[in-house]
Amino acid sequence: MPLSTMKRVLLKLSGEVLMGDQQFGIDPAFVMELAREVKAAKETGLEICLVIGGGNIFRGMAGAAQGMDRAQADYMGMLATVMNALAMQNALEQLGVQTRVQSAVQMDQVCEPVIRRRAERHLEKGRVVIFAAGVGAPYFTTDSGAALRAAEMNCDALLKGTSVDGVYDSDPKKNADAKRFETVTYGRVLADDLKVMDASAVALCRDNNIPIVVFSIREQGNLARVLSGEGTQTIVQN
Numbered sequence: 001m002p003l004s005t006m007k008r009v010l011l012k013l014s015g016e017v018l019m020g021d022q023q024f025g026i027d028p029a030f031v032m033e034l035a036r037e038v039k040a041a042k043e044t045g046l047e048i049c050l051v052i053g054g055g056n057i058f059r060g061m062a063g064a065a066q067g068m069d070r071a072q073a074d075y076m077g078m079l080a081t082v083m084n085a086l087a088m089q090n091a092l093e094q095l096g097v098q099t100r101v102q103s104a105v106q107m108d109q110v111c112e113p114v115i116r117r118r119a120e121r122h123l124e125k126g127r128v129v130i131f132a133a134g135v136g137a138p139y140f141t142t143d144s145g146a147a148l149r150a151a152e153m154n155c156d157a158l159l160k161g162t163s164v165d166g167v168y169d170s171d172p173k174k175n176a177d178a179k180r181f182e183t184v185t186y187g188r189v190l191a192d193d194l195k196v197m198d199a200s201a202v203a204l205c206r207d208n209n210i211p212i213v214v215f216s217i218r219e220q221g222n223l224a225r226v227l228s229g230e231g232t233q234t235i236v237q238n
């Protein structure tokens, strides 16, 4: 399906993009920039689901590497993703975009639990639905959460906004001759361990035939360009 004809997408942003130029945490001004990108995309009539990681605050693997129990550390990571979701909700609503946060770890005072049919209704009403806490279980990542929500919400594509403009055959920051793929298969991404998303997320997208669109979220206006079919990106597909 051409990008310009998509009706519903899931946008996955890693927590790190919320840091802006900081080394840690949330830069509210930069979150506002991201929210403007989402608003512009929404104004084209798209239905948008959002998943935001938590790596700008806490990653379970990092905690485990320092001796913490992995599952306990992962729950802390999931809580970090809820903070990011609330920051993005705040920015979007300041721009007049209606949103709902649904968390896979129930947190009644601050957001809804994940309820697919309710999420459907929010999207129909033009709200952006932000899915927090990944899949709600340790040993997973928000990439897997994004793939899962994209599948259950019947999204036409999973858009992965990163700091590079696609998938390369080698690291473009280290190798000047690195070549960007226009399209690449799920199989090649998995076999060559190309750093797109973690393997379980790629496999879930492959099994459900959800294209993964990798693009740079750091350039202003790029999300809307990609969605109109005029951007630079790599599409991971069969």
Ligand code: UDP
Pocket (backbone or CB within 6 Å): 013, 014, 015, 016, 052, 053, 054, 055, 056, 058, 059, 060, 061, 073, 074, 075, 076, 077, 078, 079, 080, 081, 133, 134, 135, 136, 137, 138, 139, 140, 141, 142, 143, 144, 145
């Ligand atoms: N996490 C988890 N289960 C999930 C989603 C996330 O345990 O379903 C934890 C895990 O510790 C992870 C952290 O939350 O490291 C933050 O998520 P992620 O690393 O995916 O964030 P990103 O790299 O996208 O910023």
